[in-house]
Amino acid sequence: xxxxxxxxxxxxxxxxxxxxxxxxxxxxxxxxxxxxxxxxxxxxxxxxxxxxxxxxxxxxxxxxxxxxxxxxxxxxxxxxxxxxxxxxxxxxxxxxxxxxxxxxxxxxxxx
Amino acid sequence: xxxxxxxxxxxxxxxxxxxxxxxxxxxxxxxxxxxxxxxxxxxxxxxxxxxxxxxxxxxxxxxxxxxxxxxxxxxxxxxxxxxxxxxxxxxxxxxxxxxxxxxxxxxxxxx
Numbered sequence: 001x002x003x004x005x006x007x008x009x010x011x012x013x014x015x016x017x018x019x020x021x022x023x024x025x026x027x028x029x030x031x032x033x034x035x036x037x038x039x040x041x042x043x044x045x046x047x048x049x050x051x052x053x054x055x056x057x058x059x060x061x062x063x064x065x066x067x068x069x070x071x072x073x074x075x076x077x078x079x080x081x082x083x084x085x086x087x088x089x090x091x092x093x094x095x096x097x098x099x100x101x102x103x104x105x106x107x108x109x110x111x
Numbered sequence: 112x113x114x115x116x117x118x119x120x121x122x123x124x125x126x127x128x129x130x131x132x133x134x135x136x137x138x139x140x141x142x143x144x145x146x147x148x149x150x151x152x153x154x155x156x157x158x159x160x161x162x163x164x165x166x167x168x169x170x171x172x173x174x175x176x177x178x179x180x181x182x183x184x185x186x187x188x189x190x191x192x193x194x195x196x197x198x199x200x201x202x203x204x205x206x207x208x209x210x211x212x213x214x215x216x217x218x219x220x221x222x
Contacts, residue, residue: 102156
């Protein structure tokens with residue numbers, strides 16, 4: 001079974017731009033969660049989707065949004081990028097609170 | 112809000128040594144997760160446990176629900192065990208999110 005895939009793996013943007021990241025879960029998994037990891041704050045939960053519905057949301061501003069498609073693939077979008085949005089963005093599939101399977105992450109650098 | 116504390120922050124060991132990483136949390140939980148993150152960024156879920164002890168190869172995880180404390184042990188450590196180990200717990204009831212993460216313990220095993 002293929003693992004969780006994320007695209008792109010690396011991304012450089014400038015302040016004010018927007019970015020869309022993609023996550024394809026393990027086949028058969030209907031839940032996708034997104035996390036942000038920074039050196040200062042560590043890992044933080046962004047949101048979780050299940051069957052195209054946002055089931056849970058972390059404490060992030062509205063510039064961070066996401067969606068899930070009928071094939072369980074998920075995208076997250078960050079608008080009006082700030083320098084502090086530079087981070088590793090990880091998605092994971094698997095039904096919380098059971099074991100989650102993480103993707104390799106997208107490393108975003110905002111200049 | 113559930114607070115998660117890990118110790119030590121950094122750990123250097125010689126190959127073959129027995130390793131212990133500790134995790135304490137402030138609010139009662141249903142289950143605790145141990146994750147491993149290698150330098151490339153990928154995260155692997157090692158254990159999810161709600162009571163007692165679990166063992167997988169050279170890794171052993173224990174949890175004491177009454178004391179709100181968990182430990183991750185590595186027996187006969189090897190350089191390939193070098194990674195950041197992160198514990199994670201659910202947020203307290205009524206809080207948003209699905210997991211609260213510790214800051215991680217960076218383990219370096221020298222040959």
